[in-house]
Amino acid sequence: MFTLFHHPFCPHSRFIRLIIGEYGLDLKLVEERPWERREAFLALNPAATTPVLVVEGQPPIPGAGVIAEYIDEVHGAEMGAKRLMPTTTAERIEVRRLMAWFNEKFFEEASHPLVTERIYKRFMSEENGGGPPSPDVMRAAKSNVRYHLAYIGWLEQTRNFLTGDRLTYADLAAAAHLSAIDYLGDVPWSEDAAAKAWYARVKSRPSFRPLLSEWLAGVPASRTYVDLDF
Incomplete structure (x- = not known):
């Protein structure tokens, strides 16, 4: 099980969620407001930016690029033709x-x-x-x-x-x-x-469905957001 500290509208967090969704990996989401600079979150990532991936037995993995490379190293080869990082x-x-x-x-x-x-x-x-x-x-x-x-x-x-x-x-x-x-x-x-x-x-x-189901109170989604035939 992966735990992802994220914000629903953080583009980098969305990128990692899409990767994990494509690979069908178990994911627990923890919403984080990085500007609040919680001490517990700073302990995971002193830069106070989302996303941060927490995997049992590993140090916290901060940043979209680092997380993406980690997932490819650990799970990429087993995905075969569905691997999201090419081999050449x-x-x-x-x-x-x-x-x-x-x-x-x-x-x-x-x-x-x-x-x-x-x-x-x-x-x-x-x-x-x-x-x-x-x-x-x-x-x-x-x-x-x-x-x-x-x-x-x-x-x-x-x-x-x-x-x-x-x-x-x-x-x-x-x-x-x-x-x-x-x-x-x-x-x-x-x-x-x-x-x-x-x-x-x-x-x-x-993999996109969880993103399209999220709404922000007081800020309605645009007409094109959930429309697959926009």
Whole structure:
């Protein structure tokens, strides 16, 4: 049994949940508000960021990238054709490149500011950065979403999935970040048909169902969030 300290709208946490869902592993979820900096959580991850995976007999495993690599090392080979990390060096480089693109670049430029401004700040105290959302920050982040969406569409014109013919960590990372801001209605799906078609396929997978069932009181989901035929 894995225990994942997460926040429901943390894109990195969603990425790990999708991986675990694809592999059919048992998972216990513990919701964490990292800005509260609980002492018990800081003991697991002094950086006070989600997600953190706890596995019996192992030290706490912090961070989406480290967790993803751990799961591949421990469970990847046994998954055979369903393994989410390719076996050849060149393919693994491309998967890791796109994982970094979404978990770092997309996160910094789009998903993190939008989720922070529209969700996290609702629950944060003023001393922790809470308060009304910043229109300037949201405007810039929404603009950034557009070119990331166009990049996904460009990849999809030559590939079945983002890195090739099958689903990998790269697809799940991209879909996790998009799902968090799709809940808010901040993805302009009408601007790129290829990206939209790719996301619809990934979103229809069973591993996505737990994410689509989550709702935030006071912040209704967008029309496209749960619609598989959006």
